[in-house]
Amino acid sequence: MIRFEDVYKRYPNGREALSGISFALERGEMAFLTGPSGAGKSTLLKLVALIERPTRGAVIVNSRNTAGVSRRRIPGFRRRIGVVFQDHKLLHDRSVFENVALPLVIAGFAPRETGRRVRAALDQVGLRGREQHEPITLSTGEQQRVGIARAVASRPDVVIADEPTGNLDPELSLEIMRLLERFNDVGVTLLIATHDLKLVEHLGHRTIRLVAGEISADGFAADGSAARRPATPDPTLTGRHGTRYRD
Amino acid sequence: MIEAAARYFRLHAQNLSGAVSRLLRYPLGSLLTVLVIAIALALPAGMRVFLANVGALSGSWEGAADFTVYLDDAVSEERARELASEIATRADVDQVEFINRADALEEFRSQSGFGEALDALEDNPLPHALVVRPGQTAVNAMETLAESLDALGETALVQLDTEWVARLRAMLELVERTVDIVSALVALAVVLVIGNTIRLEINNRSTEIEVMKLVGGSDGFIRRPFLYLGFCYGLAGALVAALLVAAALALLEAPVRALAELYASVYTLMGLGRRDTLVLLGGGAALGWAGAWIASARHLRAIEPT
Numbered sequence: 200m201i202r203f204e205d206v207y208k209r210y211p212n213g214r215e216a217l218s219g220i221s222f223a224l225e226r227g228e229m230a231f232l233t234g235p236s237g238a239g240k241s242t243l244l245k246l247v248a249l250i251e252r253p254t255r256g257a258v259i260v261n262s263r264n265t266a267g268v269s270r271r272r273i274p275g276f277r278r279r280i281g282v283v284f285q286d287h288k289l290l291h292d293r294s295v296f297e298n299v300a301l302p303l304v305i306a307g308f309a310p311r312e313t314g315r316r317v318r319a320a321l322d323q324v325g326l327r328g329r330e331q332h333e334p335i336t337l338s339t340g341e342q343q344r345v346g347i348a349r350a351v352a353s354r355p356d357v358v359i360a361d362e363p364t365g366n367l368d369p370e371l372s373l374e375i376m377r378l379l380e381r382f383n384d385v386g387v388t389l390l391i392a393t394h395d396l397k398l399v400e401h402l403g404h405r406t407i408r409l410v411a412g413e414i415s416a417d418g419f420a421a422d423g424s425a426a427r428r429p430a431t432p433d434p435t436l437t438g439r440h441g442t443r444y445r446d
Numbered sequence: 447m448i449e450a451a452a453r454y455f456r457l458h459a460q461n462l463s464g465a466v467s468r469l470l471r472y473p474l475g476s477l478l479t480v481l482v483i484a485i486a487l488a489l490p491a492g493m494r495v496f497l498a499n500v501g502a503l504s505g506s507w508e509g510a511a512d513f514t515v516y517l518d519d520a521v522s523e524e525r526a527r528e529l530a531s532e533i534a535t536r537a538d539v540d541q542v543e544f545i546n547r548a549d550a551l552e553e554f555r556s557q558s559g560f561g562e563a564l565d566a567l568e569d570n571p572l573p574h575a576l577v578v579r580p581g582q583t584a585v586n587a588m589e590t591l592a593e594s595l596d597a598l599g600e601t602a603l604v605q606l607d608t609e610w611v612a613r614l615r616a617m618l619e620l621v622e623r624t625v626d627i628v629s630a631l632v633a634l635a636v637v638l639v640i641g642n643t644i645r646l647e648i649n650n651r652s653t654e655i656e657v658m659k660l661v662g663g664s665d666g667f668i669r670r671p672f673l674y675l676g677f678c679y680g681l682a683g684a685l686v687a688a689l690l691v692a693a694a695l696a697l698l699e700a701p702v703r704a705l706a707e708l709y710a711s712v713y714t715l716m717g718l719g720r721r722d723t724l725v726l727l728g729g730g731a732a733l734g735w736a737g738a739w740i741a742s743a744r745h746l747r748a749i750e751p752t
């Protein structure tokens with residue numbers, strides 16, 4: 200569903216944010232993207248949503264090489280991807296309903312179908328009945344749930360989230376992650392960048408750890424100790440936990 | 447098919463109502479922009495109304511634009527009548543009146559007060575004359591006619607009775623040309639004003655644009671609300687311009703009536719006709735659309751999600 204093949208990303212200022220990234224996320228898989236600040240997590244997600252393009256290598260999303268997606272076709276490409284942001288990026292001059300409906304209106308759904316899907320999405324994130332509220336009157340956690348509802352409303356195959364719990368306390372963070380897990384349970388492919396190692400450990404999903412633009416670990420423990428390097432295996436890291444125990 | 451059409455009209459209706467509500471949300475700022483556009487548009491619209499009125503007035507002086515053609519002394523009355531009917535068949539001539547030299551003398555005698563002096567003359571000094579009313583009143587058409595009458599051989603003198611009418615016509619043509627130029631400049635100004643307003647609007651709404659791009663909004667989808675906004679600005683400006691012209695005419699009506707009374711005549715000012723009003727409204731809306739189109743083509747592309 201998401202595949203990176205030896206991907207490099209150098210920003211115009213010369214900064215190399217990603218160097219030789221290779222991994223694959225299968226359909227319906229869920230993974231965390233961790234690593235220190237500046238490691239390249241956001242950059243990697245931007246390549247998935249075609250906000251940035253790789254300098255070298257191939258990024259394949261929904262079986263399409265993003266290199267073949269022209270500027271004009273980016274909107275159609277993005278309609279199949281849901282994006283969740285740390286700062287929600289809700290439109291504050293519109294109601295909760297209108298925010299969640301935005302991708303559906305853009306995709307051309309009829310009003311009745313739009314209403315049905317918006318209510319379903321809000322129901323899934325526990326905000327049923329809040330359609331007419333202004334986002335500003337909701338708590339941060341609730342706003343983030345509106346953001347998630349918007350990301351999933353058009354039922355995309357892939358959802359990416361960049362620090363969706365960055366502004367939330369631990370309890371709310373867990374709640375949001377559980378919410379995302381539920382979407383994964385119904386088959387949505389999920390890639391979530393986060394700093395919250397405790398939470399990652401607690402949830403126990405596949406974790407790709409980035410350090411200075413390279414994958415330092417890819418496995419099922421948050422700190423990488425129980426993970427393996429996929430490209431050039433490090434003998435000290437490929438131990439008995441080297442294979443994914445959920446497969 | 448029906449579904450697609452329904453979707454199309456739904457989106458456009460939403461965009462239109464969205465643009466209107468956006469104008470109403472910041473009424474003061476919108477009003478200022480609309481007023482600027484209105485005043486700009488009222489200028490050429492008002493000038494055109496003025497021209498139409500003056501044109502109509504000078505049309506009513508049509509009779510004053512006759513030529514008097516004095517024939518050679520040698521031309522007999524019979525030949526003069528022949529000439530009159532020949533000239534009358536020309537395409538650029540409306541009608542020809544023959545004036546017998548005896549009649550002319552009689553009229554001159556009674557009107558000039560030189561009666562006794564004329565009695566002292568043995569011969570009638572006046573030739574036969576033809577009064578030619580041109581069929582076309584454009585200045586160069588009249589000149590052509592005058593030249594060809596002059597070239598007839600049997601004519602002594604061709605005189606346009608009232609040169610000033612021709613001068614007025616020439617002046618009006620000049621003013622008309624000027625109004626055309628002013629109209630073009632005003633159109634450009636309106637496009638620029640609306641383009642700039644839309645540019646500011648795009649900058650103010652960059653977050654919204656960014657989010658729309660992130661959830662897959664196409665360029666056309668994102669641009670459309672701005673096009674409608676420009677359309678509404680242009681249309682509202684043109685509406686207010688029409689009102690301004692009407693108000694100016696209302697203010698001028700009393701003095702014009704007073705002036706007409708001095709000439710013992712009745713003249714009612716013409717306003718913007720139905721057709722000109724439609725042209726004004728349609729033109730304003732089109733200019734607004736164009737300004738918004740240019741601004742969005744230039745500035746929407748620059749806003750990309752980061």
Ligand SMILES: Nc1ncnc2c1ncn2[C@@H]1O[C@H](COP(=O)(O)OP(=O)(O)OP(=O)(O)O)[C@@H](O)[C@H]1O
Nearest residue numbers: 210211212214216235236237238239240241242243
């Ligand atoms: N638009 C850009 N232009 C230039 N350099 C950039 C740009 N965006 C990111 N970088 C650089 O690329 C590197 C990776 O940045 P990125 O935002 O991907 O890191 P991150 O892992 O998401 O960090 P954080 O955890 O702080 O969000 C950083 O060194 C950053 O300075």
Ligand SMILES: [Mg+2]
Nearest residue numbers: 240241242361
């Ligand atoms: Mg980041």
